[in-house]
Amino acid sequence: MHSTSVLRQPAGNIAQALATFAHDLTLAAIPETVRTKSAHHIVDAIGLAFASHHFPFAGPGLNGIRAAAGSGNATVIGVDVQLAARDAALANGYLIHGLDFDDTHPASIVHPSVACLPAALALAESTNASWGQMITAYVAGMETAIRLGRAVKGGFHHVGFHATGIVSHFSSAVVAGKLLGLTAEQIVCAQGIAASTASGVQVFLENGAWTKRMHPGWGALAGITAAHMAQAGFAGPQRPYEGRFGLIDTHLQGLASEVDADSIAEELGSNWTMLDTSIKPYPVCHFIHGCAEAALQLRRELGPDAKIERIVCELPEATLPIVAEPASAKVVPKSDYEAKFSAQFVVAACFARERFTLAELSDQSLRDPHILSLAAKTECIKEAASNFPKYFSGAVSVTLADGRTLRAHVPMNLGSGERALSLDEIVGKFRGNAGLRLPAQGVDTVLDALLSATPETPVRDVMRALG
Template sequence: MEHTARLRPPSANIARALAQFALGLAPSTLPDDVWRKSTHQILDAIGLALASRRFPFAAPALAGIRAAGAPGDATTIGGGERLQPRDAALANGYLIHGLDFDDTHPGSIVHPTVACLPAALAMAEATGATWGELIAAYAAGMETAIRLGRAVKGGFHHAGFHATGLVSHFSAAVIAGKLLGLSEDEMVSAQGIAASTSAGVQVFLENGAWTKRMHPGWGALSGITAAKLAQAGFHGPDRPYEGKFGLFDTHMQERAGEVDTESVLQGLGEEWTLMDTAIKPFPVCHFIHGCVEAALTLRADIGDPRSIEAIVCELPAPTLPIVAEPAAAKQVPRSDYEAKFSVQYVVAACLVRGRFTLAELDDDSLADAEILALAAKVQCVAEADTAFPKYFSGAVSVRGAGGTTLRRSVPVNLGSGERALNLEAIVAKFRANAGLTLSRTEVDAVLETLLSASSDTPVRGVARVLACA
């Protein structure tokens, strides 16, 4: 096969550098802000897993996972199912990502916590690890997932792949390898094995299929499998990222020359990219968040939304194929998942309802004639001035019956950078989500357990509370 290498090689083997970083990371060496940020992100993810159990997509997936797997001792969040660790990781990943309300790292366009927590929780429980050991493994996985996504500058999405569905295989392999006590060579091999399982095509965008929800959990299952195989002596590739036909070469194809392989290595262990992770305030694709805020701030000034004649939404150009096109389909989403990826629907709902919550994704809202009529008036264009992907910016202009046009622009979306959600807001979000399936007493118990866990707290004790059974 004829093959021309386009990838710029890094200065060191990426898999080995990530292995060395992960194996050298101890709970005592984690900066306080990294520990605190990790705790907040885990809290947010657990609340989302609990909320997902309320929705129709949860039961069929959990039933299928139970049927395909086997009983075990690993916890599934919010339920009585006790599964093998790999199956529990798949289930928990599905639940955390089910509502697409989980955190995002803007620069990498990856949902990092769901790429890491399912494997960390399952393997920490299985190995009898402490909460500090879980946090250290989680942090190592977060740096792996984020740095791999950041290196391609959004390129996975442009090539038709769900970035989180790809990188979760590697972050889970690193996490499982650390908690299993793999050697450096075994950790490299585990990442190499993961290169043969990493996948996640974005064809779900055509019909709102449920497969995106499954991708991160499948990455956790595969990463755990890769670590177990490496531990047993299975030999994997040693250059899974930068090698010929490795991750970057095969998945980026003609864009492989754009990959910044060196950025994966830069500042590893000193610069904590997980600190830039953004917790979502709205349950829609993060690409839409700037427009959501702009529409909500306009709502008070427009009076009757039925008087609106035209709406223009400005978004970063790379996001338009995912959340704005084809316009005819986006204006009439057929499911809650399609609605999450439709800027036309989301902005119209914001202007009609003055809010955007999980309630705006129910069947009645999707059939709301007033929202759909307004969605048909939305035109989407490329934003002229944006800091994307550092921030998910956006702007909305509304023209009224008298010809007057109002415009609002959001250069830095709520939840990102200096506008990161504080603990009060994160707890409020957790309570709203967890409260969909738990009593107030149960919500308080989970909240107290997660916020008070210390480095020496046994993960198995935390897991018993998370089972809520």
């Protein structure tokens, strides 16, 4: 640890700025665009929670959580189970993030909804809050998660932490503080307590372990606990981010010099960073989306019978260690999770199947000789003119047996910026995901509950439809 910090100190206390913003925020102060986008992202997240039940990781994770959980009145999505709020938040976070198909803020490289929504739903239900109160807390949490991730410029990933796993502790503490009616000073304290629990190491990348899935839910559990402790008068650090041996120094070490700490509080309440959050059209790491889309464009152009000799994927340089290296392992992923983080496999599957859905992550797909032969012909290199991290850009070139080379470039990935998914596209994604768990009538019931909720609707009424 550096005895002297290399962090440029912010002009004001970061936790205080976030706490004051959250404490003072009202539903009326949230622009209509932000409220509408919130509703869309919540629909997307809930659909993913249902879909996760279809996969082998759901059972063991939920059984373990239930074995340790306290009884309570907070719903676990997709099952007839109610637990204590913090345990339900852990379970729902696990389900929402389980498929890595949840929303992403490109510049912060965090999945913000899962860093806020599990705590918001569980506490709002257990305290009998209204949908409007829940949305207000969720928006405060979204701004917290995104701004913390954005300020470190990818730093958490570079030193081996899962950024969503880190920021979810703080965003959940802010969400819980808002729903519990804490004072601004108590919300500062809750963030301070959360600094002692914030972790999430990326060692899961070695063997496709399931731990990444639990990180955001663990942040929700910790954030709810921190808010209750602050409410009870527990003394927490006042400068959890920028203080000596605070989050930035301990987690980023030498990279702390690159952190833009002032940006966290800048334009809070006027510049809504959550409007830049992307909903994923493909169930893979967002870093690969530009290349996946480019591959699908080329596949449509070439048709199914093209003889492909070589594929070159151009990816943002900072993402190569995560989604392209080591190449020997990436071309033959051993699990659905490894496949999601393999640009070689994803692009190969796009050429082989002219799509990339959850079906392309099945055991059968992982053993498909056509996909694997194309993956073996795929090389990943640095994208020269990248729009990352603003967008998940990418390009793909194919060399054919007849000597031709074709290239497709995607500067702005589908789901981002002005290419944001429409409500119809989001509902379509929801139906595909929730339909893995529910009959068609059940899918309609859940959609209706989510889309017809008004600010006055009790969250309990909505959650009843989700159980």
